[in-house]
Amino acid sequence: MYLGSRPKKRRSSPWRVLLLLILIGVGIYVLIQVRQQRVETPFVPTPTPTRTASSYVFEAEDLYWEGNLKEAIAMYERAIELGAEPVEPYIALARLLALEGRTVEAVQRAERAVDMAPENARAWAILGMTYDWHGEVRQAIEACQQAIELAPDYADAHAYLAEAYADDMSWVAATQSAEKALELDDQSVDVHRNYGYVMEVQGNYTRAVEAYGEALAIHPRLAYLHIAVGKNYLALGNYDAAIQSFEKAAEVDPNSAEAYYRLGRAYYDLGDPNKAQEYLTTATEVDPQFGSAFGYLAFAYWSRRNYEDAIPNLQRAIMLESWAARRQVRGFVVSVEDRQADLISPSSDVAMEGDFAPVSLEDTSTLRASLAPLATDGAWQGAQGSVVMDARTGAYTVTLEAMPATRNDQAYVGWFEGVRTLSGTPLNTGPLNLEGGSLNAQFAAPWVRGPRIDYFYTLGLAYFFLDECEKAYPLFDAALQIDPEDENALQGVRLCNQVQSD
Numbered sequence: 001m002y003l004g005s006r007p008k009k010r011r012s013s014p015w016r017v018l019l020l021l022i023l024i025g026v027g028i029y030v031l032i033q034v035r036q037q038r039v040e041t042p043f044v045p046t047p048t049p050t051r052t053a054s055s056y057v058f059e060a061e062d063l064y065w066e067g068n069l070k071e072a073i074a075m076y077e078r079a080i081e082l083g084a085e086p087v088e089p090y091i092a093l094a095r096l097l098a099l100e101g102r103t104v105e106a107v108q109r110a111e112r113a114v115d116m117a118p119e120n121a122r123a124w125a126i127l128g129m130t131y132d133w134h135g136e137v138r139q140a141i142e143a144c145q146q147a148i149e150l151a152p153d154y155a156d157a158h159a160y161l162a163e164a165y166a167d168d169m170s171w172v173a174a175t176q177s178a179e180k181a182l183e184l185d186d187q188s189v190d191v192h193r194n195y196g197y198v199m200e201v202q203g204n205y206t207r208a209v210e211a212y213g214e215a216l217a218i219h220p221r222l223a224y225l226h227i228a229v230g231k232n233y234l235a236l237g238n239y240d241a242a243i244q245s246f247e248k249a250a251e252v253d254p255n256s257a258e259a260y261y262r263l264g265r266a267y268y269d270l271g272d273p274n275k276a277q278e279y280l281t282t283a284t285e286v287d288p289q290f291g292s293a294f295g296y297l298a299f300a301y302w303s304r305r306n307y308e309d310a311i312p313n314l315q316r317a318i319m320l321e322s323w324a325a326r327r328q329v330r331g332f333v334v335s336v337e338d339r340q341a342d343l344i345s346p347s348s349d350v351a352m353e354g355d356f357a358p359v360s361l362e363d364t365s366t367l368r369a370s371l372a373p374l375a376t377d378g379a380w381q382g383a384q385g386s387v388v389m390d391a392r393t394g395a396y397t398v399t400l401e402a403m404p405a406t407r408n409d410q411a412y413v414g415w416f417e418g419v420r421t422l423s424g425t426p427l428n429t430g431p432l433n434l435e436g437g438s439l440n441a442q443f444a445a446p447w448v449r450g451p452r453i454d455y456f457y458t459l460g461l462a463y464f465f466l467d468e469c470e471k472a473y474p475l476f477d478a479a480l481q482i483d484p485e486d487e488n489a490l491q492g493v494r495l496c497n498q499v500q501s502d
Contacts, residue, residue, distance in 0.1 A: 053079045056075045057076070057089055057092075060073075060075035061092075063075060067252045068253070069100055073100065080093065086117065087117040087120055087122075090113035090123070093109050094106045094130050095129065097130075098130045098134075103130060103135075104358055105358075105361060106134070107127075107131065108358070110126050110127040121150040124146045125157035126160075127143040128140045128141070128144035128146075128147060129144075129160040132160065132167055137164055140167075144158075144161035144164060148161065155181045156185075156191065159177070159188065162174045162195070162197075162198050165198075174202075179195075182195055192211050192212070192218070193215045193225060206236065208228075209229055212225055212232070221252045222252070226245045226248045226252065226259070227262055230246045234266065239270060242262075243267075246259050246262040256286070257293060258290075260280070261292060263279040264276045264283060268280075268300055277301070280293050291317045291318075291320030291451070292317070294317040295313070295452065298311075298314040299458070305465075307462040315459065317451065317455050318456070321455075323365070325448050325451075326391040326450075327367070327391045328418045329418045330417045331356060331369065331417040332353070332371065332416055334350070334351050334352035334412050334413070334432075335350045335351060336351055336412060339411050339431060343425070344425050345415075345426055351375070352372065352403075354370050354385075359388075365390065366389070366391070367388070367389045368386060371384065371400070372384065382402040383401065384400075385399055385403075387399075393446070394444050398440075411431035413428055413429060415429075422447055422482050423481045429441075447478055453483055453489075457479040457489040460475035461492050469496035476492045476496070
């Protein structure tokens with residue numbers, strides 16, 4: 001029920017009617033023009049310009065000079081996806097990947113660059129750098145030498161060669177190459193960095209600090225250079241200067257887990273476990289795959305007798321550093337061995353071989369090697385095989401087909417190149433039992449040489465203090481495989497034996 005006054009009925013104004021007729025006519029005209037494609041429909045969104053590959057390259061370069069290596073890597077990868085200049089982005093990307101510790105991907109990108117431009121000295125030089133950072137020192141030297149042959153005056157090639165020579169402990173050659181690089185270009189960050197590295201590994205820490213400082217004068221926002229300065233100050237016993245350098249690294253790159261790790265270690269060594277725990281926890285949060293950070297975080301807990309929190313961090317440290325060690329695998333060979341022989345190293349009678357590579361850039365921890373026979377005679381026709389390893393867990397599968405039979409006192413044995421057991425021998429499968437010349441078998445290598453020995457015996461002692469010696473014994477045994485005379489592990493065994501006998 002309406003309680004107010006009734007409104008008066010309004011009449012349409014003739015002028016209003018005329019205006020409506022005009023608007024309707026205009027609308028019909030526009031519609032006709034749109035349908036005849038003479039006028040663009042007003043409902044189509046305004047087109048926006050598509051970014052070019054070169055724009056991503058320029059942005060990557062700017063990010064590098066800002067010290068943001070992670071984002072620079074992402075921009076180079078985007079540029080490559082869009083078809084940037086064939087070689088240069090691969091070279092720049094490989095270098096940054098190596099600096100970020102992603103050496104498997106770095107090698108892949110560098111090898112791709114060489115494949116694309118085999119006469120490009122920069123490609124060969126960066127391949128040498130990535131090989132060296134991946135632990136392939138001899139290959140690194142050869143790649144750098146190839147770069148110098150193509151461009152004798154390319155300073156960075158001499159600098160990378162100096163670094164590889166230093167890792168090869170060829171001190172005179174390392175120093176000569178580093179000095180040659182400086183002579184050719186004293187405005188290169190890598191020239192000064194590698195000169196500093198050559199000085200560092202020879203124990204000349206004062207000169208190393210100076211060289212790294214000269215690199216920082218050219219590019220002051222590179223966290224890894226500040227970290228290098230800090231490490232050398234530590235070697236000189238100057239903890240205050242070292243901490244300042246690590247703090248500067250964290251300032252220029254808040255995502256540098258290494259910077260927080262170094263700060264944590266420094267405070268741990270200074271006897272401040274609380275501050276050490278603070279920085280080490282941050283390091284593990286920034287990089288959940290940083291095994292060493294978990295290890296020292298465990299030590300910080302251990303120093304305060306917090307065994308419950310020390311245990312999971314030590315377990316993770318062992319797992320992560322074993323993972324990192326398995327990722328260093330290079331190749332796989334199948335040799336013929338005497339069944340009674342101690343399997344210390346492969347014999348000279350190598351039957352099959354193959355190199356490992358990640359199955360994809362998206363999954364660099366699943367590694368695959370395709371095996372081919374060395375012999376070409378009729379007995380080996382059709383022989384083939386493969387090995388697939390999950391570097392995260394150590395599980396691997398060996399497949400062999402059409403293998404010639406061996407004598408009864410012999411057996412095929414598979415060997416990994418670049419991965420060692422806790423005792424230091426090359427990781428191997430043991431004798432392989434083939435049926436009809438074929439094999440498809442699964443194996444596991446959960447612990448390999450890589451984690452520090454004190455991770456094992458400290459974890460064992462933590463279990464001992466929690467009255468869990470059944471969990472401690474395998475850890476003491478692992479430590480004794482690394483060093484049969486380690487007193488901490490031996491004492492752990494004695495303590496557990498005493499408990500068991502009481």
